[in-house]
Structures are given as C-alpha cells and as structure tokens.
Amino acid sequence: MKKIKIFSPGTIANLSCGFDVIGCCLDTIGDEMTITIEPGTGVFITKIEGADLPKEAHLNVAGVAVQALLDELDQDIQVTITILKNIKAGSGIGSSAASSAGAVWAVNELLNKPFAPHDLIRFAMQGEKLASGNAHADNVAPALLGGFTLIRSYTPLDIVKLPYPEDLMAIVVHPQIEVKTSDARAVLKQNVTLTDAITQWGNVGGLVAGLCLNDYQLIGRSLEDVIIEPLRSILIPKFEQVKKAALAQGALGCGISGSGPSIFALSQGIETANEVAKAMHEVYKNAEIDFDIYISNINSTGIRRID
Amino acid sequence: MKKIKIFSPGTIANLSCGFDVIGCCLDTIGDEMTITIEPGTGVFITKIEGADLPKEAHLNVAGVAVQALLDELDQDIQVTITILKNIKAGSGIGSSAASSAGAVWAVNELLNKPFAPHDLIRFAMQGEKLASGNAHADNVAPALLGGFTLIRSYTPLDIVKLPYPEDLMAIVVHPQIEVKTSDARAVLKQNVTLTDAITQWGNVGGLVAGLCLNDYQLIGRSLEDVIIEPLRSILIPKFEQVKKAALAQGALGCGISGSGPSIFALSQGIETANEVAKAMHEVYKNAEIDFDIYISNINSTGIRRID
Numbered sequence: 001m002k003k004i005k006i007f008s009p010g011t012i013a014n015l016s017c018g019f020d021v022i023g024c025c026l027d028t029i030g031d032e033m034t035i036t037i038e039p040g041t042g043v044f045i046t047k048i049e050g051a052d053l054p055k056e057a058h059l060n061v062a063g064v065a066v067q068a069l070l071d072e073l074d075q076d077i078q079v080t081i082t083i084l085k086n087i088k089a090g091s092g093i094g095s096s097a098a099s100s101a102g103a104v105w106a107v108n109e110l111l112n113k114p115f116a117p118h119d120l121i122r123f124a125m126q127g128e129k130l131a132s133g134n135a136h137a138d139n140v141a142p143a144l145l146g147g148f149t150l151i152r153s154y155t156p157l158d159i160v161k162l163p164y165p166e167d168l169m170a171i172v173v174h175p176q177i178e179v180k181t182s183d184a185r186a187v188l189k190q191n192v193t194l195t196d197a198i199t200q201w202g203n204v205g206g207l208v209a210g211l212c213l214n215d216y217q218l219i220g221r222s223l224e225d226v227i228i229e230p231l232r233s234i235l236i237p238k239f240e241q242v243k244k245a246a247l248a249q250g251a252l253g254c255g256i257s258g259s260g261p262s263i264f265a266l267s268q269g270i271e272t273a274n275e276v277a278k279a280m281h282e283v284y285k286n287a288e289i290d291f292d293i294y295i296s297n298i299n300s301t302g303i304r305r306i307d
Numbered sequence: 308m309k310k311i312k313i314f315s316p317g318t319i320a321n322l323s324c325g326f327d328v329i330g331c332c333l334d335t336i337g338d339e340m341t342i343t344i345e346p347g348t349g350v351f352i353t354k355i356e357g358a359d360l361p362k363e364a365h366l367n368v369a370g371v372a373v374q375a376l377l378d379e380l381d382q383d384i385q386v387t388i389t390i391l392k393n394i395k396a397g398s399g400i401g402s403s404a405a406s407s408a409g410a411v412w413a414v415n416e417l418l419n420k421p422f423a424p425h426d427l428i429r430f431a432m433q434g435e436k437l438a439s440g441n442a443h444a445d446n447v448a449p450a451l452l453g454g455f456t457l458i459r460s461y462t463p464l465d466i467v468k469l470p471y472p473e474d475l476m477a478i479v480v481h482p483q484i485e486v487k488t489s490d491a492r493a494v495l496k497q498n499v500t501l502t503d504a505i506t507q508w509g510n511v512g513g514l515v516a517g518l519c520l521n522d523y524q525l526i527g528r529s530l531e532d533v534i535i536e537p538l539r540s541i542l543i544p545k546f547e548q549v550k551k552a553a554l555a556q557g558a559l560g561c562g563i564s565g566s567g568p569s570i571f572a573l574s575q576g577i578e579t580a581n582e583v584a585k586a587m588h589e590v591y592k593n594a595e596i597d598f599d600i601y602i603s604n605i606n607s608t609g610i611r612r613i614d
Contacts, residue, residue: 017508018508018512019505019508020505020509021505021508021509021512022512150509150512150513150516151509152509152510152512152513152516152525152528152529153506153509153510153513153528158513158528160512160513160516160525162516163520188501189501190500190501191498191499191500191501192498192499192500192501192504193497193498193499194495194496194497194498194499194534197499197504197507197508197534198326198327198328199460200504200508201324201325201326201328201504201507201508201511202327202328202457202458202459202460203459203460204508204511204512204515205325205328205329205457205459205467205511205512205514205515206457206459206460206465206467207512208511208512208515208516208519209457209459209467209469209515209519212515212516212519212520213470213519218459218467221459221460221465222459227501227504
C-alpha cells in the first residue's frame, strides 16, 4: 500500500476579460486529501469532511476523474480517497476542480508519474463534466500546473503556462449567497457584438502581455470585461461597491471569480493586498452579508504533497 | 531649412486572430519620403511618384497627419513633403499608414522630438481616418514603434509594443486585384457567437504569449481566425491554395494581411521563408494572376532615416 497526503488549491477562473480561457492558482485556500493505492480494483471514497457530497465514486468528481486516469492504464489498482473540503461548493473558486485535479495528481504521484502534468488535465476535466455538465479546464489547469494558465484551444486541447510578476497577490471575497449555475448561465448571451469581442480580445492580449512582461499596470488596465461581467455581476450583491472599494485601495483590477459569487482582485504586493481585503471586508460587513475572505500569493506549482 | 529622407515601411495588420488589435512592421517594402521644414506656415506636398494621389495637403493622408501634429504645436513652420510610393494603394500592407506615419515621424525628428513615438500615433491616425473613414491604429502603430504592436484599447488609446523571437520572418504576396474596402467591410457580420469569440481570444492570448515567450510553435498554432478570415478570404482569389501551399512548406501560419488582398505568412528563419515564398509564387503563377511577393525580417525599429 502507498499513501500520500496533498493540498489541492482553489483557483480563479476567467479573470475578467479571460472568460473561459485564463485561470490562476491560489495558495492559502485549498482542500486536503489523502489517497492510497494498493493491489485490487475500484475507486473508494471513504470519508468527506466539510461538505455534503456523494461518496459513490461514479457520482463524485474525484472518483470520476481517477477512473478516467485508470481507464488509460493497463494496471489493476485499488484507490481509496478521503477529502477534507475547505473550499465551499458553489463558491466560484474551483471547489470541484480541487477535488478532481487533486485526486488524479495524487494517484499519478503514487504510480511514479506515468503521465505528465498536462496529460492529467483531461482526466480532471471529466470530474468537471460531472459537476457542471461541461468538461471545462479553466480551474483544473491552474490547479495542476500552478501559476497562470491560458487555454489556447479545446480541440485540440492546448494549454499554455504563463509567467507572471512575483509580487502579484490575489484577494478573494466569497459572499455566503448561492448563485445557481443555471442562473449564471442563463444571463449569458449567445451572441456578442463584433465591437465588444474586439475590445475583449484586446484586453486578453494586454493581460497576457502584462503577465509575460512583468507589467503590473498593464495587467491592471487589461482586467476589464465588457461581455460577461455586466450580465453576471447583477447576481452578486454589492458587486459594484466591492469593486469600487478594491480599486480605490490600489487593486490592479477586480472582477468575478469563476461564475461567482466570489469576487477577486489582484494587487502588487502584500501591503496593498491587505488594504484591498480590508476595503472589501467593510462593504460586506456594513451590508450584513456573511463572507469569507482570502489573501493569497499566486501558487506557482499547484497541488503539492503535505505528508 | 532642415531636411530629412526616410524609409517608411509596410505593415501587416490583423495577423489572423488579432483582428483590429495586432500588427507588425516589415523591412523590405516601404516608401521613401523627403521632408523639409522652414520658417513659414502650411503643408505642401510637392511631388508624389509611383501613385496617383492628391497633392492638396488636406486631401492627402500625409498632409492631414502632419497638420494634426502642427495643430498641437505653438510654432509656425512650413512643411514640404515629397513621396516615392513603393507600397501600392489598396494592397493591404499599410500603404496609407506608411505615408501618414512617415510624415509625422519625419517632422518630429526635424523638430528635435517634441513628441514621444507613442504620441505620434494619434496624429498618424488622422491620416488613416481620411483614407478609410476610420481612425484605426493597427498599421500606423507598428510603422511608428516597429516590431509587433498590440492595441489594448482605443479609448483611452493604449498601445503595447510586444517582443518577438529574432528569427521570425514574414512573407507577403500581393495579388494584383482590387478588393474594395466597402466589400471587405460589407462581408463582416456585426454580431459573432460567444463561442467563436472565445476561440478567437484564446488564440489572441496564445499569439501574444508565443511572441513574448519566443515560442514559434505557439505562434503558429495561434495564427487562426474563426471570425474574419472565413468571410473575407472569399474575396481573394486562390486564398485557400496559397495558404495550404505556405503551410505545407513550413510556414508557422498564414492569413489575410490587413483587409487584403495581400496574404501574409510567418516563418522561423530565412530558409523556410524562401520555400514558403516559392510555394505562394507557384500558386499565383499557375493561376496566371499577377502578383508581387516580399520576404522580410521583422523591422524592430519602424520608420528610419536614410539620408
């Protein structure tokens, strides 16, 4: 029997202009998972703490992702998983991705890495498919690769790890309200004007250039979303006030994390991050809305061993 | 009286996925201009060779651009311009941009640079406005700044110079047919699907990342355009055959230069560029369509003094 204990981090998908293509990995919020492999067959989830989620492997994102990996291996093994969920389901910071990416990463480690990190993405995506009906990669990719990731293409799957400036910090506030995925999808429009699309891809280019060139101000100017945020932000209480408060305290930019309701901001350095967090905190405290708040550096390596 | 002779290069705008936001500067095709300043007032275009263009300053892109610059200066000067046009009007490689950008660059040099290169863009854009009704920057920016440029935003104007790998070469073939600007515009759709827009901005991110990270293959994979090229390429004879031939000879990517009819390809190194040019040449030769063809390194500095 081989055993591993891991930290599987939360992630911010979309990042304003980068809807469906850009994500980054957090460091101070994540799940803990223990995975064992031994001779035998089958995937068993024996304990889940911190969330009310199904333990049947075929109904659990971690189970489905691991099964997808095992299906490509010509080897009989039995996998046992326990999960301590710290990332709340439906928070918009990659709760399902942490479970599915963490599980396949751990099994791959225990098997002495038959797959490269990029290969693990497609297995973890099967967990996302179970969770949301859509095998998206914008949370599992940064969880597995660390740092910032760009999904250049889905067919074929082409994911690029982007460099980023080292003092970049993320602040995430999670208001304790439920945004139904169906609502977050229903507000999107199937068509956009060419003008808005051009504005958006100018910003995507700017964000990628800012990350690659260590240009904090360019990152900030590019964190603009003329297509999704105007529609989805109406589902998030006090979104405009939180954003305004974050920017007033020096945040480079601020937007919806994933499909919400969490709101993220980026900043240069920990001092500004603390001020931004305090400002976001004040808005929800004054509005008497419960919330969690996280300040994190960017996690450069993604999921890691903690045993 | 002060006098300067300059080379004002052709440029490739759009670059497949980067419609309206990305452009790059060529080195082996460009206009020659001679500009003098002396005490007095007025802008005079005294000679234009190689093209049938108006000499009245207010009807000529170079005249209008220079006038925009002079309007911001508190100084009386007289400007005299002669132009040798080597870039054919309507070719899709920035003919009007070369004239307007070249003229303002030269006057700024003669005045000991009261304006930074970025500031000159807005003057040159006034020439583009006269030429096409639209004050676009995607040709004048690379002409003035050199290399690759990204228009992150028009309001406010925010233009970023991007690095690029040093062996990158451009090949441009210009079939001698006329594509009316009105036709090139009429085929565009005002709305695009969100799905196509996301595909496009994934590629824009990939192209910018490939340029910044010196990743030729990523540049190649990202030179894809699911929105404009399918519509505009039907106006260009043998487009698909030229593209197929270029890619078969190792071009990283191939697409429409500006609004056409020129077709560009990018390659790594001069040997591949020569093979790609030969293959493009063959297609138009066999189809008995007259054409010009250019092989160029990327011009890192833009417009330059040649006297």
